[in-house]
Amino acid sequence: MTFDLTLMQTVAFSPTLAADEMVKKLRAEQRPVRHMGFGQAPFPAPARMVEALEASAGEKSYLPVAGLPELRDAVRHHQARHLGTDPEAFDVLIAPGSKLVLYAAQMAIAGDLLLPVPSWVSYAPQAKMLGQRTIPLQTLLGDDGMVITGEMLETAITGARQNGLNPTKILLNYPNNPTGLTMPEPVLEEIAEICMRENIVIIADEIYGRLSFDGKYRSVSRYAPDHTIVTTGLSKHLSLGGWRLGLGTVPKRMQGLFETLVGIASETWSCVAAPVQIASIEAYRGHEDIEQYVTDSTTIHAVIARYAARRLKSFGLDVPMPQGGFYLWPGFQSAGRDEYSKFPADSPALASLLVEQHGLVTLPGTAFGEAPENLRLRLCVCDYDGADAMNVLADKHGKLTEADIGDFAPNVIAAIDSLESFVRNEG
Ligand SMILES: Cc1ncc(COP(=O)(O)O)c(C=O)c1O
Incomplete structure (x- = not known):
């Protein structure tokens, strides 16, 4: 007996999880990829939580x-x-x-x-x-x-x-x-x-x-x-x-x-x-170490997200200054120099082009309900080793600046660099 497909309610795979699975596959194939597609908080599990989990494993x-x-x-x-x-x-x-x-x-x-x-x-x-x-x-x-x-x-x-x-x-x-x-x-x-x-x-x-x-x-x-x-x-x-x-x-x-x-x-x-x-x-x-962990994570997210927004603004993208979390929402229309701009006409095509030609994974605005012609992408700025970031923050006594980002988040900088060269050449 064959399955009657009209009985099936199709449910598409969530775009964020799909982006992450694609990156894992590309990386397993040793392909260079810059990941701005998935919002995963990058810091190590808090030590107190790990100990408590180990103790209750039975x-x-x-x-x-x-x-x-x-x-x-x-x-x-x-x-x-x-x-x-x-x-x-x-x-x-x-x-x-x-x-x-x-x-x-x-x-x-x-x-x-x-x-x-x-x-x-x-x-x-x-x-x-x-x-x-x-x-x-x-x-x-x-x-x-x-x-x-x-x-x-x-x-x-x-x-x-x-x-x-x-x-x-x-x-x-x-x-x-x-x-x-x-x-x-x-x-x-x-x-x-x-x-x-x-x-x-x-x-x-x-x-x-x-x-x-x-x-x-x-x-x-x-x-x-x-x-x-x-x-x-x-x-x-x-x-x-x-x-x-x-x-x-x-x-x-x-x-x-x-x-x-x-x-x-x-x-x-x-x-x-x-x-x-x-x-x-x-x-x-309300343990002090847990509260400190949250404060430190927030400090690091803030420095990186604000740095990324400043960079994107500097090459003409229209991006609101982030206020929390680890996402940016740039619009590309403002960066097109004139009617000869080579940006694709819609955000899914723009996101595909960035993956194919620059190995840069983002999500198109359409995944978030935005009209396709509003050339918006969602960028995540968390592709770095969170343990390194916490160490740098400790070395700097809790005061992190943009100048420190290169010490722990070279992938984020490289992703923004590749976006910049794309915008300057195609816009
Ligand atoms: C806005 C928003 N809500 C909810 C969730 C789901 O989080 P949880 O891991 O608690 O299911 C996410 C995770 O990406 C999110 O970004």
């Missing part, structure tokens, strides 16, 4: 579906401290990566999703897998951050309703992937007010929240504590993406939502690996 039982109570408790107090909210006002769900909390949250809240443009690659495919629709919400990007004005949000909600859609949730992400920008407090406050009034649930993806270059933890949940699900985890600020430990905080006032999310967890992932959960308690206890 733990083999299933844990409670919502997560280990001690871990959930540590998370609750940690999050309440950073968010400035009441620790008793929300529940905590532990999941194998925040990606699955985001998916479960989209599943649990029926209706259509208000989705800023640009947005991280997986939100829209997740909505599609759930048979839900997305409502694009244009953003304004500049050196002062990523902005959605109240007027833009109200117009999107009203327009969607007039077109028969049912906007019930909005996904915000700050500091942001792909733009490297964060959202200013007044913007978060205004969005919160409108969402409360319009009965829109806010899903706040704060996975880069602790990597703000100004050291401030922003959260829309300060302004709408009973309307906001916050998602985060260990992947970015502790460089532990492969541990698959993510979490969501869910307001108790959203009655029944937490139970539904735990129900979804019980029918899908059951629980996160027991040793990982036990070790992860250490991430949330």
